[in-house]
Amino acid sequence: MRALKLLVVAAAAATALAIAVPAPGANAPFPMNPFPAAEVGYTFNLQTLFGHGSRVRPAVYCADSSVFRRGQQVVFRLYIVDAKTGKVLTGKDIRRVVLRIAGQPDQTMPFRPQGGNPDATSPWLWSKAWLVPGDYPLGTFKFDIAAQIKQTKNTAKWVVYNPVIPGTDWQITP
Amino acid sequence: MNTRIRNKRLRLPILGAAALLVAAVAPELAPAEPHPVTPPVISGIAGLPGPVAAPAKPAARMGILKATPDTGPPGTPFVLTGSGLPANTDLDITWSTGTKQYKLDVVPDSVDFYGRIFTPMAVVLAKGRTDGSGNLKMNLKFPQDYGALHDIYAVSDGTQLAKGGVLVERTYKVWPLKGPVGATINIKLNGLGWLGYMDTVGVIWDNRYVGFLSSVTTRGQATATIRAAGPPGKHVLELVPASATTPFLNIKQSAVGYLGFKRYTFTVTKDAGPPPTKVVWPLDLKPTSSERTTFRTATVEGVTAKASTESGTVGSKVVLTATGLSPGGATIQWNTAVGTRTGAGYAVAYTPLMSVTVPASGKIETELTVPDDVGGWHTIEVLQDGKTKASVAYRIDQSLYQGGINGKRFKQGDLIKIHLKGVGFTELDNILAVTVDNAYIGYVCGFFSAGDTVLEMVATGQPGTHIVDLTPTIYKQQKGGNDIWYGGTPFLTYRTDYPLLALGYRLPAYHFAYTIVK
Numbered sequence: 001m002r003a004l005k006l007l008v009v010a011a012a013a014a015t016a017l018a019i020a021v022p023a024p025g026a027n028a029p030f031p032m033n034p035f036p037a038a039e040v041g042y043t044f045n046l047q048t049l050f051g052h053g054s055r056v057r058p059a060v061y062c063a064d065s066s067v068f069r070r071g072q073q074v075v076f077r078l079y080i081v082d083a084k085t086g087k088v089l090t091g092k093d094i095r096r097v098v099l100r101i102a103g104q105p106d107q108t109m110p111f112r113p114q115g116g117n118p119d120a121t122s123p124w125l126w127s128k129a130w131l132v133p134g135d136y137p138l139g140t141f142k143f144d145i146a147a148q149i150k151q152t153k154n155t156a157k158w159v160v161y162n163p164v165i166p167g168t169d170w171q172i173t174p
Numbered sequence: 175m176n177t178r179i180r181n182k183r184l185r186l187p188i189l190g191a192a193a194l195l196v197a198a199v200a201p202e203l204a205p206a207e208p209h210p211v212t213p214p215v216i217s218g219i220a221g222l223p224g225p226v227a228a229p230a231k232p233a234a235r236m237g238i239l240k241a242t243p244d245t246g247p248p249g250t251p252f253v254l255t256g257s258g259l260p261a262n263t264d265l266d267i268t269w270s271t272g273t274k275q276y277k278l279d280v281v282p283d284s285v286d287f288y289g290r291i292f293t294p295m296a297v298v299l300a301k302g303r304t305d306g307s308g309n310l311k312m313n314l315k316f317p318q319d320y321g322a323l324h325d326i327y328a329v330s331d332g333t334q335l336a337k338g339g340v341l342v343e344r345t346y347k348v349w350p351l352k353g354p355v356g357a358t359i360n361i362k363l364n365g366l367g368w369l370g371y372m373d374t375v376g377v378i379w380d381n382r383y384v385g386f387l388s389s390v391t392t393r394g395q396a397t398a399t400i401r402a403a404g405p406p407g408k409h410v411l412e413l414v415p416a417s418a419t420t421p422f423l424n425i426k427q428s429a430v431g432y433l434g435f436k437r438y439t440f441t442v443t444k445d446a447g448p449p450p451t452k453v454v455w456p457l458d459l460k461p462t463s464s465e466r467t468t469f470r471t472a473t474v475e476g477v478t479a480k481a482s483t484e485s486g487t488v489g490s491k492v493v494l495t496a497t498g499l500s501p502g503g504a505t506i507q508w509n510t511a512v513g514t515r516t517g518a519g520y521a522v523a524y525t526p527l528m529s530v531t532v533p534a535s536g537k538i539e540t541e542l543t544v545p546d547d548v549g550g551w552h553t554i555e556v557l558q559d560g561k562t563k564a565s566v567a568y569r570i571d572q573s574l575y576q577g578g579i580n581g582k583r584f585k586q587g588d589l590i591k592i593h594l595k596g597v598g599f600t601e602l603d604n605i606l607a608v609t610v611d612n613a614y615i616g617y618v619c620g621f622f623s624a625g626d627t628v629l630e631m632v633a634t635g636q637p638g639t640h641i642v643d644l645t646p647t648i649y650k651q652q653k654g655g656n657d658i659w660y661g662g663t664p665f666l667t668y669r670t671d672y673p674l675l676a677l678g679y680r681l682p683a684y685h686f687a688y689t690i691v692k
Binding site: 100103 | 235236239240241325336340427429432
C-alpha cells in the first residue's frame with residue numbers, strides 16, 4: 001500500500017500548519033519528488049505501528065502500518081529534527097508534544113526510550129498508543145501532531161505536523 | 175502489398191525495410207499520447223452520486239460523524255449524526271468517490287493499453303443544517319456507487335469540519351444454481367470498489383481459474399456469464415477479489431480482508447450432450463471516441479465517400495460509393511496492419527483491392543469483398559494519381575470459419591480444431607483467452623496469421639460433454655500504472671466494461687462443446 005511507504009519516510013513538516021504537497025496523480029510513482037518544497041524549520045519523523053494493546057490481533061506486533069482495524073492499537077512514535085542545524089531535538093528542547101486525532105481528546109506524547117526500557121541503545125522518542133474505538137469512523141484516518149518548541153526559558157512556539165498527502169492517507173478498516 | 179512503417183517506434187525493421195525507403199511519417203498518422211477514454215453510456219449504470227463538491231481543506235481540529243449502520247450494500251439507509259459543530263450552520267455532506275477510465279493510446283497499427291486511471295473527487299451527497307446546539311442528524315442512503323470504504327465530510331465554507339466513513343459492501347447474485355452441462359450461469363456483482371484490489375473479481379470453478387469480472391467503467395457493477403462444466407454432481411463456484419486479474423486466494427489475511435469472497439455450490443443435473451455453438455456479442459453501445467487505427471481523414475474537398483455498412487465479416491460484401499472524383503482511373507486500397515509482437519515488429523500496410531474507371535460523372539459505386547484479414551478498424555481509400563482522394567473507416571468483425579469446430583464427437587486423443595476469422599491486431603483484440611471445462615489454459619492470437627486463428631487441442635478427459643470457451647482479453651498492459659492487469663486471461667465482463675467498447679469495437683465470446691465417446 002502506497003501509504004505504508006510513507007511511514008518510515010521523514011515526515012517533512014512545515015513550521016506552521018499542513019504540508020503543501022501537490023496532489024499526486026493516481027499513478028504517481030513513489031517516492032514522490034518532494035522538491036521544490038516549502039522551507040521548513042523542523043521535520044517530524046513518524047512511525048505508526050501495531051501496539052501490544054491491540055484487542056484485534058495483528059499479524060505482527062510493532063510492525064509499521066498505515067492500515068488499522070477497529071480494536072487495534074496504533075502506536076505513534078516520532079523524533080523531531082531542527083532542519084536548519086540538523087540537531088535531533090530532545091526533551092530539553094521541546095516543552096510538549098500533543099497528538100490530536102479527529103473526534104478524540106488531545107493526548108500528550110511523553111518523551112521516553114523506545115520500549116520503555118532505557119539502556120545504552122534505546123533511542124528516545126515521543127510516543128503514544130491509541131486504541132481504535134469499535135465505532136470509530138471507517139476510512140481515512142485524520143490526525144496531526146503539534147509540538148511546542150522552547151525558544152527561550154520563557155517562550156515557546158507551536159509547530160504542527162499534518163500528514164495531508166492525497167492518496168496516501170492512513171486508513172481505519174472494519 | 176505496400177508496407178509503410180508509420181510508427182515512430184519502428185517496430186518492423188525487417189518486414190518494412192524495402193518500403194521504408196519511400197515512407198515518410200504522415201502527419202495525420204502521428205501517434206497520439208496515451209489518454210483516458212470516456213466509457214460508453216450503459217443503461218442502468220449510475221453516474222456520479224451527486225454534483226462534484228468544491229475543494230475543501232480539513233479543519234485544524236476535526237470532529238467526527240457517526241454513521242448508523244456504517245456497513246451495508248448500496249442503497250442501505252443510515253443515520254448520520256454529529257455534534258460539536260457550529261450552531262445553525264448549513265453544511266454540505268460530501269461523499270468521497272471518483273471516476274475511473276481506461277487509458278489507451280490509439281496509433282495507426284495498434285491500440286495500446288495503459289491500464290486504469292482513477293480520478294478521486296468528492297460529491298455532495300446531501301445538504302444539511304445543524305441545530306442551535308451544533309448537532310447534526312440526517313437520514314441518508316448509501317448511494318449506488320463504487321463499493322468499499324468511502325469518507326463522508328461535513329463541509330462549511332470550504333472547511334471539512336467533521337469526518338465519518340462507511341463500508342459499502344459488495345453484493346453477489348448467481349443464478350441458476352443447477353442445470354445440465356453447458357448451462358449458462360449468470361453472475362451479477364454490485365459494490366465493487368475503485369482501487370486495483372477492489373474492482374476486479376476472479377472466478378474459480380472446482381479450483382480452476384475461469385476468468386475475471388471487472389467494474390472499471392461500470393461504477394461497481396459487473397455482470398458476466400460462465401457455463402456449467404464437469405460430470406453430473408456438485409461443483410464449487412467461488413468469486414474472489416482479484417488484484418492483477420488473478421484471484422487473491424487468502425484475501426482475508428490482507429489489508430483489504432473486509433472485501434470478503436463468496437462461495438456457491440452448483441449442481442450439474444445431467445449430461446444432455448453438447449449444446450449448440452454460441453457466439454455472444456457485447457452490448458450494442460455508442461462509441462465515445464472517433465479514434466480509429468489505420469484511419470486517415472484525407473478526403474479531398476468536393477469528394478465524398480461512404481460504405482454501405484460500417485462493418486462486416488471476412489468474405490462479406492460492402493458497396494463503396496464515392497462522388498466528386500476525377501474521370502479516369504482510380505484504385506481502391508485497403509489499409510491494415512501486419513506483423514507480430516513476438517519480436518520482429520509490426521506496421522501499417524496498404525493493399526490494392528481493385529482498379530476502377532471513374533466515369534465523367536465522377537461517381538463510382540462498386541461492390542467490394544471484405545478481405546481475409548485481421549479484424550478491427552481499417553480504412554478503405556480511393557486513390558487517383560497516387561494520391562488519396564477519399565477514405566472510409568471500416569471494421570472487420572470476427573466470425574466462425576466453417577462452423578468453428580471440426581466436430582461434436584471425438585475419441586480420446588483425437589485432434590480438435592476451432593477456427594476463427596477476423597481476429598484483430600491491437601493489444602486489445604489480437605488474442606482470445608481459452609478455457610476448457612472452465613479451466614484457463616492459454617490464448618490464441620490472430621495477428622501474424624492475418625486474423626486467421628486456429629486452436630488445435632487434443633481430446634482428453636472422461637467420456638461425456640466438455641466445453642471450450644474463447645473470451646476477449648487484453649494482450650498485455652503497457653507500463654504506467656500501479657494497478658497492473660496481467661494480460662491473456664478471460665475478460666468475462668467484455669460485454670460491458672471492455673476498453674475497446676469506447677472505440678466502437680465489438681468483440682464476441684465463443685462457446686463450443688463436444689462429447690468424448692469411447
